[in-house]
Amino acid sequence: MSHNVFANNNEICAKSASGTSNLAIDTCFSPGAPMPGVPxxxxxxxxxxxxxxxxxxxxxxxxxxxxxxxxxxxxxYGDEAATKGLKRGTVSTSVQGKCRFIGWSPNVFIEGLAVTRHLDMVTHNHNSPANTPPTYYMSSQDTKTKCKEDQDRIAKRCAADSKKNMKGKGVPTGKQDKADKAHEWVTDHCGPLLAKPGEDFENWYKEFGDTGKLMQQAASQLKNEVIAKMEKEVTEYATKTVVKMAARRGLTGWIPVVGWVLTAVDVAVTGYEVATTVSTMKDELADLKKTVEQLKKESQNVTKVLDKYKDELKNYGNLDKKRQGEVAREVMAGVQGAYGAANPCLRARKCSLIPYNKTTAANNWAGKGCCPGQTGHHLMPDAMFRNGDKAVQNSAFDKWKTSYKGEKPLEDLKIADMPRDKKPTAKCWDKYKEGPAPTICLEGSDNTSGSHGVMHAATAKAVKPFQAKPEMDYTKARSLLAHEISVAYGCDVKCLEAQLDESYCKMYTCGNPGDDCEKKLKDAKVVPHSGMPNGGPTSTDGDL
Structure with a gap:
């Protein structure tokens, strides 16, 4: 059970805790031909x-x-089946290796060293170097239980790409050295999301301008070759009750490789190879069929974006700088949004929420946050936890101006210029901070473009029926927005709700401190706000 000793609103890691770091992707060589084994x-x-x-x-x-x-x-624990008689971990050459923290408190120390906390990053199966991507340390058994299926999917879909299809491809100018040091999942899976919308556009377009065609090709080959072959194998397995699947006879030899689009297919087939029941194999097929439909849908979205700007793309060099920037941002956001929705790994990763302060450029390139071209979007907008009363806001604004040291003249400052955490919090949310609040990795550099814009629009629609009053139930807002993500990306609603509760429970200051999060948040209220300008309730006139 938890020991309830905290640093920076997160529980401190100690031997007395029941916490675990779960379901990191640990790819090891396992029994099977050819040697040194099957990854x-x-x-x-x-x-x-x-x-x-x-x-x-x-x-x-x-x-x-x-x-x-x-x-x-x-x-x-978990990789014992790989056995120490083979090459073991594909990177660390280790089985049942150590786990190490790679993140810790910035300002809480014991014996001169920073303490590590719940949600700090951990790497697994060390010898040197680590063999897995980092995962957040979670001490809540409730969250682990509700998120098991989503985390299983992340582990399967985001494993290292053995063919290294994406290694170095599309990395923005000046980032090549960093990419070599970045965690493998970034360069293996991020593809056109290695750059922010508008960044290094001409080089980016040379690499990824054919994204729509690649998606169509991938969908066709996945349906006609991979799925067709797997369906035949499932039938043979079911009728002959073979102990070991026919897939052992070199299944990976016929997998089509279509650049970075099918990075995750090898992993899906790996899971298929080691399956032991017909139901498991059928689940794998169903998942791949969903991927086909998603690829088809998103390839059409890419085509629409490119058709809209096709004339300006042909004449891009002659556009003025302002228009070049506008076209670059819109094209990149559209293509990136489609890729983020279709790529099996990135779809799965959207189900794992990340603290906003973990989505900085440095963290992203280090593999600790989102893809470098994605944006951390607060699933529950920051404005939901801010006080919308005009008088309260003006008081906080006046106080902030007395310590302002920026270049903008004081008379030109507006409330919107205030850092978010300088704005007053809503009742009972005294410990709320923007940084530790959970986000989802979306595409689009602002709240009007790409999947980032789509999510803000969905949020506005979801909270609109509640905006006649200044408050709505936290649990209602949480469930509505978790549902939007579940529909869009196939996440488990209960998992998303558990992650949100685990984060916001520590920031809520009303109720009985001894209650569990479900009881504590039962009566919590938030502002029905979309996070957009003028997106708050009609009963207040504050500018959040």
Whole structure:
């Protein structure tokens, strides 16, 4: 169970906790020909009870605390089937290796070292280097249980691309060195999302201007070759009750490789190879068929965007700088939104919410946040947790201006110029901060373009029926917006709700502190706001 000792609103990691870091993608060589074995992605777990080299003088419930660059989990679990007789981890050459934190508190220290916390990043199965992408440390059993299926899907769809189709392709000018150091999932799966809309457009367009055609080609080959072959194998397996699937006879040899679009297909087939029941194989087929339909739909969206701007794209060099920027942003946002919706890995990753302060450029390139070209969008807009009363806002604004040191003249400043965390919070949300609040990785650099714009529009539609009053139930707003993401990307609503509750429970200051999050948030209220200008309730006139 949790031990309820916190740093920066997140529970401190200690040996006394029941926390685990779950379901990191740990690809290891496993029994099967040819040698050194078949690469299989395992669900890897490390447990707080295995913490080693923790604090020596300060304890939580009598047990050591985990500290930066010193402490580690002595072992990990889940990849035992790979066996130590083979090459083991594809990167670390390790099985049941250590787990290490790669993030910690910026300002809370024990024995001179920063403490590590719930939601800090962990890498798994270490020898040197780590063999898995980082995952957030979660101490809530409720969240882990409700998110298991979504995390299983992330592990399967976002494993390393053995063919390295994307390695270095489309990396923006000046980012090549960073890309070599970035976590593999970024260069393996982000594709056209390695750049922000408008960034390095001409080089980006040379690499990804044929995105729509590639998606159409991928959909066709996936349907006519991969799925057709798998359906035949399923029938044979069901009728002959073969102990080991016919897929063992070199299944990967016929997988079509269509650039970066089908990066995740190998992983899907790997899961198919190790399946032991017909129902598992049928689930895999159903998932791939959904991918086909998504590829078809999004390829049409790409075509629409490119058709809209085709004349200006042909004459791009002769456009004035302002128009070049507008065209670049719109084309990139459209293509990126389609890719983010169609790519199996990025669709799956949208189900795992990320703290806003983890979506900086540095974190993204390090593989700790979103794709470098994505934006962290607060699923529940920041404005939902701000006080919309005009008088309260003006008071906070006047106070902020006294310490303002920017270049803009004081007389030209507006409330919109205030940093978000300088704005007053709504009742009972005294601990709310923009940075730790959960976001979803979307496409589009502003709140009007790409999937980012689509989500803001969906939010506005969802909260509109409640805007006659200044408040609405937190649970209602949470469930409505989680439903929007579930419909768009296939996420489990209960998983999204659990992640939101786990984050906002720590920021809510009313209710009984001893209650669990479900009880604590039952009566919580938020502002029915879309996050857009003038997107708040009609009963207030504040400018959030």
């Amino acid at each position: 299989v992605p395992y669900m890897n777990t490390c447990k707080a009870g295995d913490i080693t080299k923790g604090s020596r003088t300060v304890f939580i419930k009598g047990m050591e605390v985990c500290l930066e660059d010193k402490s580690y989990f002595s072992t990990s």
